[in-house]
Amino acid sequence: MLRWKPFRRDPVDPVAHVLAECLERIEAGESPDEVVARYPDLRQELEPLLATGLHARAVAPEQPDPDFRRRLRYRLEGAVPVAARLPRPAFGLWRARLASAAVTLLFLLLVAGGAIRVSAGSLPDSPLYPLKRATEDAHLALTPDLARRFWLRLDFAERRLVEAHALWARKGVVWEGGLLEMVGITEAVLEEYEVFADPGMAEGVRRLRALGERQRAFLEFLAREAPSRRARWLAAMLLHYTADWDSRAKAVLERMGSGR
Amino acid sequence: MAGSAAGEFDEAELVRRAQQGDAQAFGALYDQHVDRVYAYIAHRVGNRADAEDLTQEVFLRALASLSRFRWRGSLLPWLLTIARNLVTDHQRRRRREGAWPAAPLTAPAEDPVELAERRRQRERLRAAAAELTELQQQVIALRFAAGLSIAETARVMGRSENAVKNLQHKAIAALRRRLKGEGG
Numbered sequence: 001m002l003r004w005k006p007f008r009r010d011p012v013d014p015v016a017h018v019l020a021e022c023l024e025r026i027e028a029g030e031s032p033d034e035v036v037a038r039y040p041d042l043r044q045e046l047e048p049l050l051a052t053g054l055h056a057r058a059v060a061p062e063q064p065d066p067d068f069r070r071r072l073r074y075r076l077e078g079a080v081p082v083a084a085r086l087p088r089p090a091f092g093l094w095r096a097r098l099a100s101a102a103v104t105l106l107f108l109l110l111v112a113g114g115a116i117r118v119s120a121g122s123l124p125d126s127p128l129y130p131l132k133r134a135t136e137d138a139h140l141a142l143t144p145d146l147a148r149r150f151w152l153r154l155d156f157a158e159r160r161l162v163e164a165h166a167l168w169a170r171k172g173v174v175w176e177g178g179l180l181e182m183v184g185i186t187e188a189v190l191e192e193y194e195v196f197a198d199p200g201m202a203e204g205v206r207r208l209r210a211l212g213e214r215q216r217a218f219l220e221f222l223a224r225e226a227p228s229r230r231a232r233w234l235a236a237m238l239l240h241y242t243a244d245w246d247s248r249a250k251a252v253l254e255r256m257g258s259g260r
Numbered sequence: 261m262a263g264s265a266a267g268e269f270d271e272a273e274l275v276r277r278a279q280q281g282d283a284q285a286f287g288a289l290y291d292q293h294v295d296r297v298y299a300y301i302a303h304r305v306g307n308r309a310d311a312e313d314l315t316q317e318v319f320l321r322a323l324a325s326l327s328r329f330r331w332r333g334s335l336l337p338w339l340l341t342i343a344r345n346l347v348t349d350h351q352r353r354r355r356r357e358g359a360w361p362a363a364p365l366t367a368p369a370e371d372p373v374e375l376a377e378r379r380r381q382r383e384r385l386r387a388a389a390a391e392l393t394e395l396q397q398q399v400i401a402l403r404f405a406a407g408l409s410i411a412e413t414a415r416v417m418g419r420s421e422n423a424v425k426n427l428q429h430k431a432i433a434a435l436r437r438r439l440k441g442e443g444g
Contacts, residue, residue: 012422016429020410023403023428049429052436053404056389059381060405062302063295068312073290076319077283083323084281240324 018042023053082233085176086241087184123163124175147201150189154207157185161215174222174231182215183238190248199256205249212245272331279326286326289335290319296406297339303405304347304397306386314350318343337415340406344398344416388438396431403428 022035032050036043120135122128136156143149160182164175186208193205219242222235271292277285297318302311321342322329329338389400395417402413414424 012425013429016425017422019429019432020425024410027409048436049432052439053428053432055381055439056385056400056404056432056435057407059378059385060303060400061295061299061407062311062382062405064298064302064312064315065308069294072294072312072316072319073287075316076290076323077287079320079323080278080283080286081281083326084279086324086327237320237324240321243321243324 015042015045019046019049019053022046022050023057026050026054027057079233079237082230082237085180085234086237087180087187123166123170124178125167125171146196147198147204150192150201150204151207153185153189154204154211157182157189157215158211160185161211161218165218168222172227174226174228174235176231176234179219179222179234179238183242186212186215186245187242190245190252193252194248197252197255202253202256205252205256209246209249212242212249216242216245271335275326275329275331275335279329286323293336293339294319296336296408297343300340300401300406301343301347303386303389303401305350306390310350314343314346317346321346332415334412336406337408337412340402340408340412340416344402384439385435388435391438392431392434395427396434399424399427399431400435 018039022032022039025035026032032054036046036050039046120132122132136159140149140152140156143152160178164178164182167173167175167178189204190208190212193201193208216239219235219239223232223239226232226235271289274285274289278289294315298311298315301314301318302308305311305314318339322339325342329335332338389397392400398417399413402408402416403410408416410421410424410428413428414421417424419427
Protein backbone atom coordinates (compact mmCIF):
# COMPACT_ATOMS: atom_id res chain seq x y z
CA MET A 1 0.00 0.00 0.00
CA LEU A 2 1.50 3.34 -1.06
CA ARG A 3 1.77 5.88 1.72
CA TRP A 4 1.97 9.59 0.98
CA LYS A 5 2.96 12.34 3.36
CA PRO A 6 2.18 15.36 1.18
CA PHE A 7 2.33 17.99 3.91
CA ARG A 8 5.63 16.98 5.39
CA ARG A 9 8.57 19.09 4.24
CA ASP A 10 12.01 17.65 4.89
CA PRO A 11 14.87 20.13 4.63
CA VAL A 12 17.33 18.94 2.03
CA ASP A 13 21.08 19.15 2.43
CA PRO A 14 22.45 21.23 -0.50
CA VAL A 15 25.08 18.63 -1.40
CA ALA A 16 22.43 15.89 -1.31
CA HIS A 17 20.28 17.95 -3.64
CA VAL A 18 23.11 18.58 -6.11
CA LEU A 19 24.24 14.94 -5.97
CA ALA A 20 20.72 13.76 -6.76
CA GLU A 21 20.48 16.19 -9.64
CA CYS A 22 23.87 15.15 -11.03
CA LEU A 23 22.97 11.45 -10.89
CA GLU A 24 19.66 12.06 -12.64
CA ARG A 25 21.36 14.14 -15.35
CA ILE A 26 23.87 11.36 -15.96
CA GLU A 27 21.04 8.82 -16.06
CA ALA A 28 19.40 11.05 -18.69
CA GLY A 29 22.53 10.92 -20.85
CA GLU A 30 24.84 13.80 -19.83
CA SER A 31 28.50 12.95 -19.22
CA PRO A 32 29.83 13.04 -15.63
CA ASP A 33 32.34 15.77 -16.62
CA GLU A 34 29.62 18.01 -18.04
CA VAL A 35 27.51 17.53 -14.95
CA VAL A 36 30.28 18.23 -12.44
CA ALA A 37 31.37 21.31 -14.40
CA ARG A 38 28.10 22.97 -13.41
CA TYR A 39 29.19 22.97 -9.75
CA PRO A 40 32.89 23.95 -9.64
CA ASP A 41 32.69 24.81 -5.91
CA LEU A 42 31.45 21.34 -5.04
CA ARG A 43 33.64 19.45 -7.45
CA GLN A 44 35.94 17.90 -4.84
CA GLU A 45 33.08 16.69 -2.74
CA LEU A 46 30.92 15.55 -5.65
CA GLU A 47 33.36 13.55 -7.73
CA PRO A 48 33.98 10.66 -5.31
CA LEU A 49 30.30 10.43 -4.42
CA LEU A 50 29.32 10.35 -8.08
CA ALA A 51 31.94 7.70 -8.80
CA THR A 52 30.50 5.48 -6.05
CA GLY A 53 26.93 6.07 -7.21
CA LEU A 54 27.81 5.26 -10.82
CA HIS A 55 29.73 2.17 -9.74
CA ALA A 56 26.68 0.99 -7.79
CA ARG A 57 24.45 1.64 -10.80
CA ALA A 58 26.81 -0.29 -13.07
CA VAL A 59 27.22 -3.42 -10.95
CA ALA A 60 24.08 -3.69 -8.79
CA PRO A 61 21.45 -4.80 -11.35
CA GLU A 62 21.23 -8.58 -11.57
CA GLN A 63 19.33 -10.22 -14.43
CA PRO A 64 16.99 -13.16 -13.77
CA ASP A 65 17.79 -16.52 -15.26
CA PRO A 66 16.06 -16.67 -18.70
CA ASP A 67 14.48 -20.06 -17.95
CA PHE A 68 13.02 -18.80 -14.70
CA ARG A 69 11.75 -15.69 -16.49
CA ARG A 70 10.02 -17.77 -19.17
CA ARG A 71 8.53 -20.29 -16.74
CA LEU A 72 7.11 -17.62 -14.50
CA ARG A 73 5.57 -15.77 -17.45
CA TYR A 74 3.87 -18.95 -18.61
CA ARG A 75 2.58 -19.66 -15.12
CA LEU A 76 1.26 -16.14 -14.63
CA GLU A 77 -0.52 -16.07 -17.96
CA GLY A 78 -2.34 -19.22 -16.93
CA ALA A 79 -3.43 -17.55 -13.70
CA VAL A 80 -4.79 -14.35 -15.29
CA PRO A 81 -8.25 -15.71 -16.16
CA VAL A 82 -8.61 -16.95 -12.56
CA ALA A 83 -7.47 -13.62 -11.16
CA ALA A 84 -9.90 -11.73 -13.39
CA ARG A 85 -12.74 -13.36 -11.46
CA LEU A 86 -11.55 -11.94 -8.15
CA PRO A 87 -13.83 -9.33 -6.60
CA ARG A 88 -13.53 -5.70 -7.61
CA PRO A 89 -14.51 -2.89 -5.25
CA ALA A 90 -17.97 -1.99 -6.55
CA PHE A 91 -20.09 0.18 -4.28
CA GLY A 92 -22.35 1.13 -7.23
CA LEU A 93 -23.27 -2.49 -7.72
CA TRP A 94 -24.26 -2.77 -4.08
CA ARG A 95 -26.50 0.25 -4.39
CA ALA A 96 -28.20 -1.24 -7.45
CA ARG A 97 -28.74 -4.48 -5.57
CA LEU A 98 -30.25 -2.60 -2.67
CA ALA A 99 -32.67 -0.82 -4.97
CA SER A 100 -33.94 -4.09 -6.44
CA ALA A 101 -34.08 -5.60 -2.95
CA ALA A 102 -36.38 -2.82 -1.82
CA VAL A 103 -38.79 -3.69 -4.63
CA THR A 104 -38.98 -7.36 -3.61
CA LEU A 105 -39.23 -6.47 0.04
CA LEU A 106 -42.96 -5.90 0.03
CA PHE A 107 -43.61 -9.22 -1.66
CA LEU A 108 -41.47 -11.08 0.83
CA LEU A 109 -43.10 -9.49 3.83
CA LEU A 110 -46.63 -10.00 2.61
CA VAL A 111 -46.53 -13.39 0.96
CA ALA A 112 -43.58 -15.56 1.93
CA GLY A 113 -43.30 -15.34 5.73
CA GLY A 114 -43.35 -19.10 6.49
CA ALA A 115 -41.08 -20.09 3.65
CA ILE A 116 -38.50 -17.52 4.74
CA ARG A 117 -38.06 -19.25 8.09
CA VAL A 118 -37.67 -22.62 6.39
CA SER A 119 -35.19 -21.26 3.86
CA ALA A 120 -32.86 -19.80 6.52
CA GLY A 121 -30.82 -22.99 6.81
CA SER A 122 -30.82 -23.86 3.10
CA LEU A 123 -27.68 -24.46 1.04
CA PRO A 124 -26.97 -23.15 -2.47
CA ASP A 125 -28.20 -26.36 -4.08
CA SER A 126 -31.61 -26.10 -2.40
CA PRO A 127 -34.70 -24.75 -4.22
CA LEU A 128 -35.33 -22.45 -1.23
CA TYR A 129 -31.90 -20.86 -1.42
CA PRO A 130 -32.91 -17.95 -3.74
CA LEU A 131 -35.53 -17.00 -1.14
CA LYS A 132 -32.87 -16.95 1.57
CA ARG A 133 -30.76 -14.61 -0.54
CA ALA A 134 -33.69 -12.34 -1.39
CA THR A 135 -34.44 -12.11 2.33
CA GLU A 136 -30.85 -11.09 3.01
CA ASP A 137 -31.06 -8.32 0.39
CA ALA A 138 -34.32 -7.14 1.87
CA HIS A 139 -32.91 -7.15 5.39
CA LEU A 140 -30.02 -5.01 4.19
CA ALA A 141 -32.39 -2.61 2.46
CA LEU A 142 -34.26 -2.22 5.75
CA THR A 143 -31.12 -1.30 7.70
CA PRO A 144 -30.28 2.38 7.35
CA ASP A 145 -27.62 2.60 10.08
CA LEU A 146 -24.15 2.37 8.53
CA ALA A 147 -22.42 0.41 11.30
CA ARG A 148 -25.29 -2.09 11.41
CA ARG A 149 -25.17 -2.48 7.65
CA PHE A 150 -21.46 -3.32 7.76
CA TRP A 151 -22.17 -5.81 10.54
CA LEU A 152 -24.98 -7.37 8.53
CA ARG A 153 -22.77 -7.72 5.47
CA LEU A 154 -20.22 -9.51 7.61
CA ASP A 155 -23.08 -11.83 8.65
CA PHE A 156 -23.65 -12.58 4.98
CA ALA A 157 -19.94 -13.18 4.34
CA GLU A 158 -19.95 -15.54 7.32
CA ARG A 159 -22.98 -17.38 5.94
CA ARG A 160 -21.23 -17.83 2.56
CA LEU A 161 -18.28 -19.33 4.41
CA VAL A 162 -20.52 -21.70 6.36
CA GLU A 163 -22.39 -22.68 3.19
CA ALA A 164 -19.21 -23.24 1.17
CA HIS A 165 -17.83 -25.31 4.02
CA ALA A 166 -21.04 -27.35 4.30
CA LEU A 167 -21.12 -28.04 0.56
CA TRP A 168 -17.53 -29.23 0.71
CA ALA A 169 -18.08 -31.37 3.81
CA ARG A 170 -21.31 -33.00 2.60
CA LYS A 171 -20.71 -33.31 -1.13
CA GLY A 172 -17.05 -32.60 -1.79
CA VAL A 173 -18.09 -29.62 -3.95
CA VAL A 174 -16.02 -26.42 -4.12
CA TRP A 175 -18.57 -23.61 -4.38
CA GLU A 176 -16.49 -21.08 -6.34
CA GLY A 177 -19.23 -18.44 -6.51
CA GLY A 178 -19.64 -18.50 -2.74
CA LEU A 179 -15.91 -18.17 -2.13
CA LEU A 180 -15.72 -15.19 -4.47
CA GLU A 181 -18.73 -13.62 -2.83
CA MET A 182 -17.55 -14.05 0.76
CA VAL A 183 -14.18 -12.53 -0.12
CA GLY A 184 -15.83 -9.77 -2.14
CA ILE A 185 -18.17 -8.77 0.69
CA THR A 186 -15.40 -8.85 3.30
CA GLU A 187 -13.09 -6.76 1.09
CA ALA A 188 -15.85 -4.22 0.42
CA VAL A 189 -16.64 -3.90 4.14
CA LEU A 190 -12.95 -3.55 4.98
CA GLU A 191 -12.66 -0.77 2.41
CA GLU A 192 -15.60 0.99 4.01
CA TYR A 193 -14.06 0.66 7.48
CA GLU A 194 -10.87 2.14 6.02
CA VAL A 195 -12.83 5.11 4.74
CA PHE A 196 -14.91 5.73 7.87
CA ALA A 197 -12.52 4.55 10.60
CA ASP A 198 -15.15 5.48 13.17
CA PRO A 199 -14.17 4.34 16.71
CA GLY A 200 -17.75 3.08 17.16
CA MET A 201 -17.07 0.48 14.47
CA ALA A 202 -14.05 -1.09 16.19
CA GLU A 203 -16.03 -4.19 17.20
CA GLY A 204 -16.94 -4.74 13.55
CA VAL A 205 -13.29 -4.48 12.48
CA ARG A 206 -12.28 -7.01 15.14
CA ARG A 207 -15.01 -9.34 13.92
CA LEU A 208 -13.81 -8.84 10.34
CA ARG A 209 -10.28 -9.83 11.36
CA ALA A 210 -11.51 -13.04 12.97
CA LEU A 211 -13.77 -13.83 10.02
CA GLY A 212 -10.92 -13.10 7.59
CA GLU A 213 -8.72 -15.57 9.45
CA ARG A 214 -11.35 -18.28 9.18
CA GLN A 215 -11.89 -17.57 5.50
CA ARG A 216 -8.17 -17.76 4.85
CA ALA A 217 -7.86 -21.01 6.80
CA PHE A 218 -10.58 -22.58 4.62
CA LEU A 219 -8.95 -21.18 1.46
CA GLU A 220 -5.57 -22.57 2.51
CA PHE A 221 -7.19 -25.95 2.96
CA LEU A 222 -8.82 -25.76 -0.50
CA ALA A 223 -5.60 -24.54 -2.14
CA ARG A 224 -4.06 -27.84 -0.99
CA GLU A 225 -6.94 -30.28 -1.09
CA ALA A 226 -9.47 -29.22 -3.74
CA PRO A 227 -9.78 -31.94 -6.38
CA SER A 228 -9.62 -29.70 -9.45
CA ARG A 229 -6.62 -27.61 -10.45
CA ARG A 230 -8.93 -24.71 -11.27
CA ALA A 231 -10.40 -24.70 -7.76
CA ARG A 232 -6.93 -24.89 -6.20
CA TRP A 233 -5.83 -21.94 -8.32
CA LEU A 234 -8.89 -19.94 -7.35
CA ALA A 235 -8.27 -20.62 -3.66
CA ALA A 236 -4.58 -19.68 -4.07
CA MET A 237 -5.44 -16.45 -5.87
CA LEU A 238 -7.98 -15.55 -3.20
CA LEU A 239 -5.30 -16.15 -0.58
CA HIS A 240 -3.04 -13.68 -2.36
CA TYR A 241 -5.91 -11.25 -2.72
CA THR A 242 -6.64 -11.38 1.00
CA ALA A 243 -2.99 -11.46 2.14
CA ASP A 244 -3.05 -7.86 3.43
CA TRP A 245 -6.43 -7.98 5.19
CA ASP A 246 -5.06 -8.48 8.66
CA SER A 247 -2.51 -5.69 8.44
CA ARG A 248 -5.09 -3.35 6.91
CA ALA A 249 -7.61 -4.15 9.65
CA LYS A 250 -4.92 -3.60 12.28
CA ALA A 251 -4.11 -0.23 10.71
CA VAL A 252 -7.80 0.75 10.82
CA LEU A 253 -7.99 -0.21 14.49
CA GLU A 254 -4.92 1.88 15.21
CA ARG A 255 -6.48 4.85 13.42
CA MET A 256 -9.61 4.31 15.49
CA GLY A 257 -7.44 4.42 18.59
CA SER A 258 -8.43 0.87 19.48
CA GLY A 259 -4.98 -0.69 19.16
CA ARG A 260 -5.11 -4.37 18.29
CA MET B 261 12.81 6.98 -14.85
CA ALA B 262 9.58 8.53 -15.99
CA GLY B 263 8.41 7.05 -19.28
CA SER B 264 7.14 9.11 -22.17
CA ALA B 265 3.50 10.15 -22.27
CA ALA B 266 2.88 7.59 -25.02
CA GLY B 267 4.64 4.91 -22.96
CA GLU B 268 2.50 5.75 -19.94
CA PHE B 269 -0.63 5.58 -22.04
CA ASP B 270 0.38 2.19 -23.40
CA GLU B 271 1.05 0.91 -19.91
CA ALA B 272 -2.23 2.30 -18.60
CA GLU B 273 -4.01 0.52 -21.43
CA LEU B 274 -2.16 -2.73 -20.67
CA VAL B 275 -3.14 -2.44 -17.01
CA ARG B 276 -6.78 -1.84 -17.96
CA ARG B 277 -6.78 -4.88 -20.24
CA ALA B 278 -5.01 -7.03 -17.66
CA GLN B 279 -7.63 -6.01 -15.07
CA GLN B 280 -10.24 -7.39 -17.46
CA GLY B 281 -8.47 -10.74 -17.67
CA ASP B 282 -6.32 -10.28 -20.78
CA ALA B 283 -3.42 -12.69 -20.21
CA GLN B 284 -1.29 -11.22 -22.99
CA ALA B 285 -1.56 -7.74 -21.51
CA PHE B 286 -0.43 -9.02 -18.13
CA GLY B 287 2.38 -10.89 -19.88
CA ALA B 288 3.50 -7.65 -21.53
CA LEU B 289 3.49 -5.84 -18.18
CA TYR B 290 5.48 -8.69 -16.70
CA ASP B 291 8.05 -8.47 -19.53
CA GLN B 292 8.34 -4.74 -18.97
CA HIS B 293 9.04 -4.93 -15.23
CA VAL B 294 10.31 -8.35 -14.20
CA ASP B 295 14.00 -7.52 -14.65
CA ARG B 296 13.89 -4.51 -12.36
CA VAL B 297 11.75 -6.23 -9.75
CA TYR B 298 14.14 -9.18 -9.76
CA ALA B 299 17.19 -6.88 -9.63
CA TYR B 300 15.80 -5.09 -6.57
CA ILE B 301 15.00 -8.34 -4.77
CA ALA B 302 18.27 -10.04 -5.73
CA HIS B 303 20.24 -7.09 -4.40
CA ARG B 304 18.33 -7.19 -1.11
CA VAL B 305 18.34 -10.95 -0.48
CA GLY B 306 21.57 -12.00 -2.20
CA ASN B 307 20.72 -15.51 -3.35
CA ARG B 308 19.04 -16.79 -6.43
CA ALA B 309 16.52 -19.23 -4.96
CA ASP B 310 15.03 -16.64 -2.61
CA ALA B 311 15.14 -13.94 -5.31
CA GLU B 312 13.18 -16.18 -7.68
CA ASP B 313 10.64 -17.21 -5.04
CA LEU B 314 10.03 -13.63 -3.99
CA THR B 315 9.81 -12.37 -7.59
CA GLN B 316 7.16 -14.98 -8.28
CA GLU B 317 5.35 -13.96 -5.11
CA VAL B 318 5.39 -10.27 -6.15
CA PHE B 319 3.75 -10.99 -9.49
CA LEU B 320 1.20 -13.42 -8.06
CA ARG B 321 0.28 -10.92 -5.39
CA ALA B 322 0.11 -8.16 -8.00
CA LEU B 323 -2.12 -10.29 -10.17
CA ALA B 324 -4.40 -11.06 -7.24
CA SER B 325 -4.64 -7.37 -6.29
CA LEU B 326 -4.67 -5.89 -9.78
CA SER B 327 -8.39 -5.09 -9.58
CA ARG B 328 -7.61 -2.80 -6.61
CA PHE B 329 -4.71 -1.05 -8.35
CA ARG B 330 -5.39 2.59 -9.20
CA TRP B 331 -3.31 3.99 -12.04
CA ARG B 332 -0.85 6.68 -10.90
CA GLY B 333 1.54 7.00 -13.80
CA SER B 334 3.41 3.69 -13.62
CA LEU B 335 3.00 0.15 -12.37
CA LEU B 336 6.63 -0.27 -11.31
CA PRO B 337 6.54 1.68 -8.00
CA TRP B 338 3.51 -0.39 -6.97
CA LEU B 339 5.27 -3.66 -7.82
CA LEU B 340 8.35 -2.53 -5.92
CA THR B 341 6.22 -1.56 -2.93
CA ILE B 342 4.95 -5.14 -2.86
CA ALA B 343 8.53 -6.38 -3.31
CA ARG B 344 9.82 -4.17 -0.51
CA ASN B 345 7.19 -5.48 1.93
CA LEU B 346 7.89 -9.08 0.96
CA VAL B 347 11.65 -8.61 1.34
CA THR B 348 11.15 -7.04 4.77
CA ASP B 349 8.99 -10.00 5.87
CA HIS B 350 11.47 -12.43 4.36
CA GLN B 351 14.42 -10.89 6.19
CA ARG B 352 12.51 -10.82 9.46
CA ARG B 353 11.74 -14.51 9.01
CA ARG B 354 15.37 -15.24 8.15
CA ARG B 355 16.58 -13.43 11.25
CA ARG B 356 14.24 -15.54 13.39
CA GLU B 357 15.36 -18.75 11.70
CA GLY B 358 19.08 -17.89 11.70
CA ALA B 359 21.53 -17.09 8.89
CA TRP B 360 20.79 -18.48 5.44
CA PRO B 361 23.24 -20.32 3.20
CA ALA B 362 24.61 -17.99 0.55
CA ALA B 363 23.83 -19.67 -2.76
CA PRO B 364 25.41 -17.57 -5.52
CA LEU B 365 23.41 -15.44 -7.91
CA THR B 366 23.73 -16.21 -11.59
CA ALA B 367 23.47 -14.09 -14.71
CA PRO B 368 22.59 -14.83 -18.33
CA ALA B 369 25.39 -16.46 -20.32
CA GLU B 370 28.18 -14.08 -21.38
CA ASP B 371 31.96 -13.95 -21.33
CA PRO B 372 32.88 -16.02 -18.24
CA VAL B 373 35.77 -13.76 -17.21
CA GLU B 374 33.65 -10.65 -17.42
CA LEU B 375 30.83 -12.46 -15.69
CA ALA B 376 33.07 -13.55 -12.83
CA GLU B 377 34.47 -10.04 -12.41
CA ARG B 378 31.01 -8.45 -12.38
CA ARG B 379 29.81 -11.02 -9.90
CA ARG B 380 32.79 -10.29 -7.65
CA GLN B 381 32.11 -6.55 -7.79
CA ARG B 382 28.42 -7.06 -7.17
CA GLU B 383 29.08 -9.21 -4.14
CA ARG B 384 31.50 -6.61 -2.81
CA LEU B 385 28.89 -3.93 -3.28
CA ARG B 386 26.21 -6.05 -1.62
CA ALA B 387 28.46 -6.82 1.33
CA ALA B 388 29.26 -3.12 1.79
CA ALA B 389 25.58 -2.15 1.38
CA ALA B 390 24.54 -4.75 3.94
CA GLU B 391 26.33 -2.72 6.62
CA LEU B 392 24.24 0.39 5.95
CA THR B 393 21.05 1.25 7.81
CA GLU B 394 17.83 -0.38 6.59
CA LEU B 395 16.61 2.81 4.92
CA GLN B 396 19.95 3.45 3.25
CA GLN B 397 19.94 -0.12 1.91
CA GLN B 398 16.47 0.42 0.51
CA VAL B 399 17.55 3.59 -1.28
CA ILE B 400 20.58 1.89 -2.83
CA ALA B 401 18.49 -1.08 -3.99
CA LEU B 402 15.66 1.04 -5.41
CA ARG B 403 17.85 3.68 -7.04
CA PHE B 404 20.70 1.56 -8.36
CA ALA B 405 19.52 -2.06 -8.60
CA ALA B 406 15.95 -1.35 -9.75
CA GLY B 407 16.83 1.94 -11.44
CA LEU B 408 14.03 4.06 -10.01
CA SER B 409 14.10 7.86 -10.11
CA ILE B 410 14.15 9.91 -6.91
CA ALA B 411 10.41 10.59 -7.26
CA GLU B 412 9.59 6.90 -7.77
CA THR B 413 11.83 5.87 -4.88
CA ALA B 414 10.03 8.38 -2.68
CA ARG B 415 6.69 6.85 -3.66
CA VAL B 416 7.81 3.31 -2.86
CA MET B 417 9.33 4.31 0.48
CA GLY B 418 6.44 6.59 1.46
CA ARG B 419 8.84 9.51 2.03
CA SER B 420 9.36 12.94 0.56
CA GLU B 421 11.77 13.44 -2.33
CA ASN B 422 13.98 15.58 -0.11
CA ALA B 423 14.18 12.82 2.48
CA VAL B 424 15.20 10.38 -0.27
CA LYS B 425 17.88 12.79 -1.55
CA ASN B 426 19.31 13.07 1.97
CA LEU B 427 19.19 9.30 2.44
CA GLN B 428 20.84 8.72 -0.92
CA HIS B 429 23.64 11.15 -0.06
CA LYS B 430 24.33 9.48 3.28
CA ALA B 431 24.05 6.00 1.77
CA ILE B 432 26.54 6.74 -1.02
CA ALA B 433 28.98 8.39 1.39
CA ALA B 434 28.76 5.42 3.77
CA LEU B 435 29.07 2.96 0.90
CA ARG B 436 32.19 4.76 -0.33
CA ARG B 437 33.80 4.63 3.12
CA ARG B 438 33.12 0.92 3.38
CA LEU B 439 34.34 0.10 -0.13
CA LYS B 440 37.47 2.15 0.45
CA GLY B 441 38.07 0.77 3.92
CA GLU B 442 37.85 -2.70 2.46
CA GLY B 443 40.82 -1.82 0.27
CA GLY B 444 39.18 -1.97 -3.13
